[in-house]
Each structure stands twice: as C-alpha cells, then as structure tokens.
Amino acid sequence: MNQFTSAVKTIAKKYNDTSLILRIAIGLVIGAVLALVCPGAIWLEELGNLFVGALKGVAPVLVFVIVASALAQGSSKLDRRFGTVVWLYMLTTFIAATLSVVTSMLFPQNLVLAEAATAEVVPQGLGDVMHTLLSNIVSNPLNAIMNGNYIGILMWACLFGLAMKNIGNDTTKKFLSDTSDAVSQIVRWIINLAPFGIMGLVFTNVASNGLSIFTQYGRLLLLLVGTMLLMALIINPLIIFIYLHCNPYPLVFRCLRESGLTAFFTRSSAANIPVNMALCEKLGLDKDVYSVSIPLGATINMDGAAITITIMTLAAANTLGMQVSVPAAVLLSIMSALGACGASGVAGGSLxxxxxxCSLFGISNDIAMQVVGVGFIIGVIQDSVETALNSAGDVEFAATAEYYQWRKTGRQLPDFLTGKK
Structure with missing residues (x-):
C-alpha cells in the first residue's frame, strides 16, 4: 500500500512539474489518436464535458467574488487603463467587421442553402439585441450567476462591493478576500486538469465530425477562418505595436497558446474566463482592473462574431445576386460590430x-435562417476559431492597456516583450 501511495505521489509530482502547455499538447494528441483507433469509446467524451462544465460552473462565482472583493477592499483602480481596454475592445470589433467586408469583396462566396434552422428567439433588429443587453444588466443577481450573464454579474458585483466598502467591517472584508482566494484556488485546480478535458474534447470532435465539412462549404469556411487569422496575426499585433512600440508577437503568441488553445476546444468565452484571469496574473497585470475587464471582454470583445455575421450576410447577398454598395457595407460593419457586442445575450450566439x-438588405427571415443553418453545419470549426480569437484578444488588450500605462510612466515593460532575459 505504501509503495502504491508513493508511486501515485511520484506520478502526480511529475505531472505537476511538467509544463501545462506540454501536457495539453500531449492530451490533444492522445485524444485524436484514440478517436481514430477506438471511436466507440464514447465515455471519453465525459472528460471534456466535465472540464467545460466545471469551468462554466465556477466562472460566474469567480467573477462575482473577485470584483466584489476588489471593490470592498477600497483598492479598485478602474482608471484610464480600463477606458483604454474598453476602447480597444470596441475598436477591434469594428475593424474586424470592416476587414470582413474587404475579404468578402475580394473572395465573394455563394451558398448552397440548407434546411432552415429553427430557434425560439431570433432578434429582428439591433434594437432587440440592445434591449436584451440592457435587460441583462438589471436581471436577478442569482439568475445572472446561474445563467452566466456576465453583464448582470458585473453590475451586481460592483454594487455589492461598493456597499460592502461603505458598511462592512474589517472582518467581513477579510472574509470576502479569503473567499476570493479560495475560489481562485479551485480554478487553479480545474485548470491543472485541463489536459484530460482537452483530450475528451478532441476525441469528441474527431470521432463525430471527421472531414465532411471541408467539402461543400470548404471555401466559405476557409474565408471565415482566414479572416479571423488575419485579424489575430496581423491586425491585432499592429494595434498592440502602435500602443507599446515593441514587438507584439511574444504577447500575441503567448495569449493564443495559453488562452486561445483552451478556448478553441471549449468553444465558450465564459468557460475561458478563469483561464484568462490566470494568464493575466502570470503577465503581472493589476487584478483590480483585469477582474472587471476580462469578464467584460467575454461580452463585448467579439471580433470573431463580427467577422461571422458580416461574411455570412454578404454571402447571402451574393447568393441572391445583390450588389452591396460601399455605404451599405459601412452600415453593415457598424451593425455587425454593435450586434456582436450583444451576441452573448442572445440564445445561439453570433449565428x-x-x-x-440580413434585414439590412431586405433578405427575408426564411432565407436568413437557412444561412444560419449553414452556419451550424460549419460551426464545429468556425465557432472554435471565433472563440479562440475573441478570448485571446481579451487578454491581449487587457495587457496592452496595462503595459501602455507602464510605458507612459517610465516603468520597464516585461522582459518577454523587450527581449531581455
């Protein structure tokens, strides 16, 4: 028995001492191999379900206690850095929509319309989207936590934290701080098991979907993914360079590796909030700022969603033989960007x-819902890349705003950005 216990401790130590990224890469390979060798082992899917479920379950509680605790301690520092983060979120979402117009005009797509998709709630206009967003702000706080409504969670956490700051004593404030630390520790435990979750998610994707989606909708999927990669690898680094005046790629690649990779497989910005917060801590960012900006980014930093909405809409217009004018394209970019910011408040997300x-061009709802059906067909890859772009961008711009303030005040940027060892 002692030998068994000793062996388990040795294995656990080697596991914990190995880089998390390397462990995730190994889990990814094992999941893919198992899907090809024994696709009937569907019990492996539960590993992915448990991992995503745990992240989704703990994320709302994490956001609430961290934000409330930070405000209750009287250490909130939502200064210009926070304004810069919000500006970057909104700016890049609009740029993503505009970039999609350009790529769609360079490589126009036509659709083979499938059966119309069905949904209980389909927004008929931008007003519906904004109404949903505003309603979420004042939703019941318990419902907000249970449903992962991060706009509502942020609002109630801020109010609770400010109230506790004014009326709470040192004991209650310390209890909040300890609760925040405890939930953060639980998150670290969950993230430490990510390789097993990724293995289950990869197994599910490879075993269930194969390569069929690359045939009929391959060119459309290529345009969507290509535009997202252009945004992730060219446009976002350019914006970071403008602010920081240094090589942006160490930051970009680190965010894609440590945030985008898990987001790709979980396909949930909400589930990736704990991962992003852990990465922000590694990057040395101010917890009082990123504890608010990261969950906010999961709601309004929607570059991938803006790309999906714009490209799919223009593909529908091309299929129907419509000519899209430049003013109409600009208006579509604005509508897609604003709509994407409210995507998390709508059942079914960006699709x-x-x-x-489509209503901007007078395309009927029946045709538009067939386009949504096409989106669901290619959604296995489209949604994965979209979420990876969105989630990695949350950390990239939170870090950019922080490091921009460092540069303005004469503080040295982190060594991994400056190239120093």
Missing part, C-alpha cells in the same frame, strides 16, 4: 444575429 444583419 442567430445573421437575420438581423
């Missing part, structure tokens, strides 16, 4: 905002 954008 169900396509009918709203």
């Amino acid at each position: 169900l905002l396509i009918p709203m954008a």
Whole structure:
C-alpha cells in the first residue's frame, strides 16, 4: 500500500512539474489518436464535458467574488487603463467587421442553402439585441450567476462591493478576500486538469465530425477562418505595436497558446474566463482592473462574431445576386460590430444575429435562417476559431492597456516583450 501511495505521489509530482502547455499538447494528441483507433469509446467524451462544465460552473462565482472583493477592499483602480481596454475592445470589433467586408469583396462566396434552422428567439433588429443587453444588466443577481450573464454579474458585483466598502467591517472584508482566494484556488485546480478535458474534447470532435465539412462549404469556411487569422496575426499585433512600440508577437503568441488553445476546444468565452484571469496574473497585470475587464471582454470583445455575421450576410447577398454598395457595407460593419457586442445575450450566439444583419438588405427571415443553418453545419470549426480569437484578444488588450500605462510612466515593460532575459 505504501509503495502504491508513493508511486501515485511520484506520478502526480511529475505531472505537476511538467509544463501545462506540454501536457495539453500531449492530451490533444492522445485524444485524436484514440478517436481514430477506438471511436466507440464514447465515455471519453465525459472528460471534456466535465472540464467545460466545471469551468462554466465556477466562472460566474469567480467573477462575482473577485470584483466584489476588489471593490470592498477600497483598492479598485478602474482608471484610464480600463477606458483604454474598453476602447480597444470596441475598436477591434469594428475593424474586424470592416476587414470582413474587404475579404468578402475580394473572395465573394455563394451558398448552397440548407434546411432552415429553427430557434425560439431570433432578434429582428439591433434594437432587440440592445434591449436584451440592457435587460441583462438589471436581471436577478442569482439568475445572472446561474445563467452566466456576465453583464448582470458585473453590475451586481460592483454594487455589492461598493456597499460592502461603505458598511462592512474589517472582518467581513477579510472574509470576502479569503473567499476570493479560495475560489481562485479551485480554478487553479480545474485548470491543472485541463489536459484530460482537452483530450475528451478532441476525441469528441474527431470521432463525430471527421472531414465532411471541408467539402461543400470548404471555401466559405476557409474565408471565415482566414479572416479571423488575419485579424489575430496581423491586425491585432499592429494595434498592440502602435500602443507599446515593441514587438507584439511574444504577447500575441503567448495569449493564443495559453488562452486561445483552451478556448478553441471549449468553444465558450465564459468557460475561458478563469483561464484568462490566470494568464493575466502570470503577465503581472493589476487584478483590480483585469477582474472587471476580462469578464467584460467575454461580452463585448467579439471580433470573431463580427467577422461571422458580416461574411455570412454578404454571402447571402451574393447568393441572391445583390450588389452591396460601399455605404451599405459601412452600415453593415457598424451593425455587425454593435450586434456582436450583444451576441452573448442572445440564445445561439453570433449565428442567430445573421437575420438581423440580413434585414439590412431586405433578405427575408426564411432565407436568413437557412444561412444560419449553414452556419451550424460549419460551426464545429468556425465557432472554435471565433472563440479562440475573441478570448485571446481579451487578454491581449487587457495587457496592452496595462503595459501602455507602464510605458507612459517610465516603468520597464516585461522582459518577454523587450527581449531581455
């Protein structure tokens, strides 16, 4: 028995001493191999379900206690850095929509319309999207936590934290701080098991979907993914360079590796909030700022969603033989960017905002919902890349705003950005 216990401790130590990224890469390979060798082992899917479920379950509680604790301690520092983060989120979402117009005009796509998709709630206009967003702000706080409504969670956490700051004593404030630390520790435990979750998610994707989606909708998927990669690898680094005046790629690649990779497989910005917060801590960012900006980014930093809405809408217009003028394209970019910011408040995410954008060109709801059906067919890859772009961008711009303030005040940027060892 002692030998068994000793062996388990040795294995656990080697596991914990190995780089998390290397462990995730190994899990990814094992998941893919198992899907090819024994696709019937569906019990492996539960590993992925448990991992995503745990992240989704703990993320709302994490956001609430961290934000409330930070405000209750009287250490909130939502200064210009926070304003810069929000500006970058909104700017890049609009740029993503505009970039999609350009790539769609350079490589126009036509669709083979499938059966119309169905949904209980489909927004008919931008007003519906904004109404949902505003309603979420004042939703019941318990419902907000249970449903992962991060706009509502942020609002109630801020109010609770400010109230506790004014009326709470040192004991209650310390209890909040200890609760925040305890939830953060639980998150670290969950993230430490990510390799097993990734293995299950990869197994599910490879075993269930194969390569069929690359045939009929291959060119459309290539345009979507290509535009997202252009945004991730060219446009976002350029914006970071403008602010920091240094090589942006160490930051970009680190965020894609440590945030984008898990987001790709979980396909949930909400589930990736704990991962992003852990990465922000590694990057040395101010917890009082990123504890608010990261969950906010999961709601309004939607570059990938803006790309999806714009490209799919223009593909529908091309299929119907419509000529899209430059003013109409600009208006579509604005509508896609604003709609994408409200995507998390709409059942079905970005795909169900396509009918709203299609209405700009007078495309009927029946046709638009067929386009949504096409989106669901290619969604296995489209949604994965979209989420990776969105989630990695949350950390990239939170870090950019922080490091920009460092540069302005004469503080040295981190060594991994300056190239120093």
